[in-house]
Amino acid sequence: MTADQPDIQPDDAESAELFPGPTRHLYILRHGRYISSGPPDYDGPLAEMGIQQAGLIAERLAGLPISVIQCSTLQRARETAVIIAERFPGVETRFSPLLCECVASVPPLVKAYLEENTPAHELVEGPIQARAAWQQFFQPPEGDKDDNQIIVSSGNLIGYFVGQALGAPADAWIRSDIQHCGLTEITIKRTRGTLLLRHNDVGHLPPELRTFV
Numbered sequence: 001m002t003a004d005q006p007d008i009q010p011d012d013a014e015s016a017e018l019f020p021g022p023t024r025h026l027y028i029l030r031h032g033r034y035i036s037s038g039p040p041d042y043d044g045p046l047a048e049m050g051i052q053q054a055g056l057i058a059e060r061l062a063g064l065p066i067s068v069i070q071c072s073t074l075q076r077a078r079e080t081a082v083i084i085a086e087r088f089p090g091v092e093t094r095f096s097p098l099l100c101e102c103v104a105s106v107p108p109l110v111k112a113y114l115e116e117n118t119p120a121h122e123l124v125e126g127p128i129q130a131r132a133a134w135q136q137f138f139q140p141p142e143g144d145k146d147d148n149q150i151i152v153s154s155g156n157l158i159g160y161f162v163g164q165a166l167g168a169p170a171d172a173w174i175r176s177d178i179q180h181c182g183l184t185e186i187t188i189k190r191t192r193g194t195l196l197l198r199h200n201d202v203g204h205l206p207p208e209l210r211t212f213v
Contacts, residue, residue, distance in 0.1 A: 019192040022141040027064070028151040028158055028184040029057055032083075033211050034076035046079045053181035053209055054083040060183070060204040062087040064148055070137060071152040072099035080181070081152045096136075097129075101154035104130035107171035127170065130160045138164070140190045155212075158184055165194040176200075180211050 032050025036042050046054065066088050071081040073095045085093050103126035106114055114123060138161065141147040153161075155178045163172035165186050178184065178200045185197040202210050 019189050021189055021191045022144055023146050024139070024141050024188040025146065025148045026138070026151055026186045026188070027061060027066075027149070028153065028161065028186065029080075030155050030158055030178045030180055030182055031072070031074070031076040031080040031152060033180045033213075034079075041074075043074050043076060045075055049209060049211065050076070050080070050180060051083065053205060053211075054080045056204045056209070057181040057183065058084040058087045061150065066091055066148050066150055069093040069150045069152065070099060071095050072101070072154060073097050074100050074154070077152045077154065081150075084150060084152070096133075098133040098136060099151065099153040099157065100129075101156055102126035102129045104156055104160035104173050105170040107174040109171075109174055130157060130170075133157065134161065134164050138186070138188060138194065140188045161186065162196060162199055165196045177212060179205075181205065 032046045032053040034046050034050050035044045037044040061084065069081055069085055069088065069091060071077050071093055077099070078095065081093050085091065103114060103118060103123055105127050106123055137149075137151060156173055158178050159173035159176035160170070162176050162184060163170065166172075176199070179202050181204075182200040182202045183204070184199045184201070187195045187197060189195075
């Protein structure tokens with residue numbers, strides 16, 4: 001696998017024939033491993049391992065016709081996006097608080113834990129944010145051409161996006177996890193809706209760089 005020959009390709013011929021029209025390709029990845037600053041926001045800079053992880057996912061994505069990089073405003077995501085953006089000179093990076101980590105819903109499985117360890121306002125605001133992020137970023141292209149975007153976000157929210165793409169209940173995010181710089185790919189067409197192509201793909205990372213926390 002080289003930067004000139006990425007192992008991921010926008011839509012195939014068969015899919016284009018069955019479902020005509022432009023496609024939005026979203027290459028969604030979790031930030032790299034980071035050094036947490038602790039409460040209240042638990043954010044922080046990338047660890048050395050996180051820098052390596054970000055470099056490898058950047059290498060994997062290099063060569064794709066990316067039009068924009070969408071990124072959370074959290075430090076760990078911003079630093080991941082900076083490394084990726086080096087592979088895409090001239091491509092704009094846009095930052096949105098909608099892509100920050102959140103509690104996308106309060107599943108019964110972890111309700112007691114969340115209520116004990118999470119500020120009450122976050123349990124109310126998180127689902128609102130998650131729905132708004134889905135509505136903003138997961139729409140088909142506005143024009144008549146394909147659109148390719150990278151989204152740098154966090155694990156819980158990416159799990160929510162996967163559930164929404166599959167038409168699962170909002171609480172399904174608790175059943176999904178993603179490793180640092182794991183890759184999720186979702187495509188969107190007006191003629192077919194959303195399609196999950198891959199989730200938590202870490203083929204670009206050697207075993208020693210595959211981490212969850």
